[in-house]
Amino acid sequence: MKMLVVAPSWIGDTILAQPLFARLHERHPGLVLDAFAPAWAAPVLARMRQIRRVLPNPFGHGEFNLAGRRRAGRALREERYDAAIVLPNSWKSALLPFFAGIPRRIGFRGEARHLLLNRMRRLDEQTLPQLAQRYALLAEDDKTAAPAPLAAPRLETDAAALAATLDTLGLAAEPAPVVFCPGAEYGPAKRWPARHFAALAQRLAAQGLPVWLVGSAKDAPVGAEIARLAAGAARDLCGRTSLDQAVDLIACARLVVSNDSGLMHVAAALDRPLLALYGSSSPAYTPPLSRRARLLGLGLDCSPCFARECPLGHFRCMNDLLPEAAHAAITEMLS
Numbered sequence: 001m002k003m004l005v006v007a008p009s010w011i012g013d014t015i016l017a018q019p020l021f022a023r024l025h026e027r028h029p030g031l032v033l034d035a036f037a038p039a040w041a042a043p044v045l046a047r048m049r050q051i052r053r054v055l056p057n058p059f060g061h062g063e064f065n066l067a068g069r070r071r072a073g074r075a076l077r078e079e080r081y082d083a084a085i086v087l088p089n090s091w092k093s094a095l096l097p098f099f100a101g102i103p104r105r106i107g108f109r110g111e112a113r114h115l116l117l118n119r120m121r122r123l124d125e126q127t128l129p130q131l132a133q134r135y136a137l138l139a140e141d142d143k144t145a146a147p148a149p150l151a152a153p154r155l156e157t158d159a160a161a162l163a164a165t166l167d168t169l170g171l172a173a174e175p176a177p178v179v180f181c182p183g184a185e186y187g188p189a190k191r192w193p194a195r196h197f198a199a200l201a202q203r204l205a206a207q208g209l210p211v212w213l214v215g216s217a218k219d220a221p222v223g224a225e226i227a228r229l230a231a232g233a234a235r236d237l238c239g240r241t242s243l244d245q246a247v248d249l250i251a252c253a254r255l256v257v258s259n260d261s262g263l264m265h266v267a268a269a270l271d272r273p274l275l276a277l278y279g280s281s282s283p284a285y286t287p288p289l290s291r292r293a294r295l296l297g298l299g300l301d302c303s304p305c306f307a308r309e310c311p312l313g314h315f316r317c318m319n320d321l322l323p324e325a326a327h328a329a330i331t332e333m334l335s
Helices: 011-016 018-027 042-046 066-075 092-099 131-137 159-169 194-206 217-230 243-251 262-269 323-334
Strands: 002-006 032-038 053-057 083-086 104-108 119-121 178-181 211-213 255-259 274-277 293-296
Touching: 002 018, 002 092, 011 018, 011 042, 011 131, 011 262, 018 032, 018 131, 032 042, 042 053, 042 243, 066 092, 083 092, 092 104, 159 243, 178 194, 178 243, 178 262, 194 211, 194 217, 194 323, 211 217, 243 262, 255 262, 255 323, 262 274, 274 323, 293 323
Parallel strands: 002 032, 002 083, 032 053, 083 104, 104 119, 178 211, 178 255, 255 274, 274 293
Antiparallel strands: none
16 A cells, blocks of 8 residues: 655644554555655654655645646656545645545545545544544544544654754753743744743753753744843754754753644654643644643633634733743652
């Protein structure tokens, strides 16, 4: 069996698809599984042992480009895939397997994809509240209403690559750091305030624990603000690493503190102790799939709102989630 997965665009969602990949291998011994994915998600797929090869998705968010998708699909015809699973729910995401002539094209109903997909599943959101469960259902027969128990996501690490990352950045693996992931691509309503991260960094530094700030170039402004407020208690690495290097840094952590973000799921897949901070979003949909994760939130009546910015203007779900509460949880986790 040779299959292609059209992967999600978000890093966190890509990691939550790994239980699906594991189940596909379980059901089809000897499976060859490739992924069609955007460049920014490719590094995490390359660290999944279930994926043979990552094929670059050149199309940006929202880009239609029918002619380009037709060319890309026809270029894949020689691969002779037996089946494809389309994880995004958009119409355009289903074009590539259609143009590639893949016989079985699997996905959920949505956006009038009847001509593009020939095996469509209905989604019962009440029965399957988690995104990882929904993805994993696509590995099962049509009459199966629920997926098999989910395998925990796991990203591979390489000792030589990790050592090279530390050397490049002038970092030492010991003492093991506490890694902060202060960004959230979706919007500011998912971000714990910079002043709270800074206060927590100062508490940890007073205990002799190094603190590293890890994030993308988009997180550089918040990383710089945290570093300034922390007054030397945190090493700012936001925007200074590739995603591969960020994964290596998180792999070094004695503990990770993260907003609900892609790097939160990276930490879970690396099996690091994880304190996940929740405000506007809900762990009922995309929780970190790790027994070493602890969720911290206030559970206000207005949460989760799933808004990019606080619609009420007070942002209490994160403002009132104090550094003292995070520090107490960390102390308990490390003990």
